Amino acid sequence: MKDGARMIPRTLFNSEHDDFRKTVRRFIAEEIMPHHERWEEQQHVDRAIWNRAGELGFLCNTMPEQYGGAGTDRLYSVIMMEELSAAGASGIGFNLHTDIVANYINNFGNETQKKQWLPKMATGELVGAIAMTEPGTGSDLQGVKTRAVKDGDDYVINGSKIFITNGYLCDLVVVVAKTGDSGEGAKDMSLIVVEADRAGFSKGKPLKKVGMHAQDTCELFFKDVRVPQTNLLGPKEGMGFIMLMQELAWERLIIAIISVSGAEAALRHTLEYTRNRKVFGKTVASFQNSRFKLAEMKAEIAIGQVFVDRCIEQVLKRKLGVDAAATAKYWCSDMMSRVIDECVQLHGGYGYMMEYPIAKAYIDSRAQRIYGGTNEIMKELISRTL
Template sequence: MEIINYTDEHHEYRQRFRSFLETDILPHKNQWDNAQLIPKDIWKKLGKNGFLCPTVEKAYGGAGQDFLYSVIVIEEIARANYLGLFAYLHSEVVVPYITAYATEAQKMAYLPGCVVGDIITAVAMTEPDAGSDLASMVTTAVEQDDHIIINGSKTFISNGVNCDLIVLAARDPQEKNPHKAISLFLVEADTPGLKKGVQFEKMGMHSQDTTELFFNNCKIPVSGRLGPKGAGFKLLMNKLQQERLVCAVSAVACSEFCLEWTVNYFRQALADKSHLARSQASQFALAEMVTELKMEKAFVNGLVLSHMAGENVILETSMAKFSTTDSAKRISSRCMDLLEEMGGIEGNCPLVDAFNDVRVLSIYAGTNEIMKQIIAKELLSSSKSLC
């Protein structure tokens, strides 16, 4: 059952990216995991081959392709079992803030570099004491003459080490309304007063760089503001639909990888007349997980089409985000269980990496508890039919 009708051009792009992963990326995975960083020249290779920011308009150096090209990149990275290559954070989460809210001058200054990989982006929202509550952030942005002075810190910043450009959320301390106090800013990484902290050592996604950012009287021009003053909270909320959909697409593809690998392992075990594959409990577990995954993929693919059509599906993407990421954790864990001792041997069993990598999916883009709050609030405050 195909919900999304990919064109021949889509299929060619998928095959080209899959080949690129196999030849230019995966042979170096262990090296980059150990270094906890993907070299910047790899970002430039991604850009040169058209695998960054595929939806950016041609006027700014992009290919002007549809969102399905982005979905293909997300899926193939997950199916390659390499979430540490977190290129779609740049392409599908951060850069869309620039394409949607930047001035023409800002777009011309930054988007061509983002497309070719010369500029790597990060978004800085989370703070040590604020967590998922963006309205309680304390990093300040004070306007003085023709400059803005930024003070504070951000944490858990993905691409934080490699980034050249940061979409920063900060608040005006003079504004008492917490939602109207927040604005967005474009901060170049070499701006005086900005310091990158020590890189975090994470459970998974080892080659994806994550760090803290510190702002000490960091001065940027007023022209560095992204979007209207005081509209930051609204602009962040407007982009959460795509961010959470991206997370759900990735989670489904991660689950597909785990199940395909496990099923293939069991097929070989069955051919070898192993007791492992003849276990009814194991066979039922596989049947249950595949059925669950098929239904979730149909739901997510439907949301992809709705999103491309410009529909407001923030409620449904919140559902998809928490459901698919919980499933990815459960499926990766259950598949490892089915393999018995084999399931815990790092290096021999790729599910170990998958298990470690998918753990964070339920945390970023808003924790799954936040997703449930959003869903419950909408259900209880609306008279709309559930069907």
């Protein structure tokens, strides 16, 4: 971070990563941010930005080359997450597409499935989503009611999902559905890929959210949707919960990564504002209260960054624990909210005006403490390891 706000240098990235970061930063500045306000008004990004990202190699770059990726390490994904968050580009769903949906297919799909979907996801021809949450379930994944019933060589799927990121523009969805009746929720769940052009599959209009207005979050409906049984991910039915648990740690770390980067950006904006804004003939930054608040924020961000970087190291070694990921998600998203709230206060009345980046950060950041499992659920997961 510029302006001396980063007190401990990061050691994760090499010169190739740094070059990639510069390229991503330029892409965001030139091809995303000039359109973001318009996307917020229409409640989704233009479909063309997905194709452009694919053309530049920004989608699914961690996937193996034989499936259209570049075979890069996850640090390239981290860079994309950090730069999008730092820019306030909250409408872009690349991270979920690349680092969650594609991972499920790559890690649990068979060779036919990987060749069928991953190359088109890498080019942006297919936009991916994952459908977990339902109107009555929230963070309780074992309580899903969407059901897939075998009929001949197909599954017939009925149910609905809500709060689905990339839902409005998606071309395929990894659906969490019940396929069994054992009474043990975890053993009855499966993951099934549903293409958006299947009969009976429909999308609601983008939901009107408090923030993240350009993100095409919507409800999905399944009414007698038929998909071949070959669309099942994993070796057999009933493996859905196990697969979800294997990937959720990374998903939660993604939220922590975004949170630290977003908090850092908020501090950067606030440093600039308080150094220029004068009150009673003095800059806001010159008052002791302001200096102390800025110092507190700098310290919290540094603490969060060090822990997140350590977790990223564990991801690269495939050793990230559920409790560490839950800790990172809960603490960093809470920290981001604290930091941004203080930053709004230091902006005074202007902090409540949407023309200032800090106001947009204020409404966009609140969801971090909810999705990926609420922070209360994160504490429950951590408590189980005590």
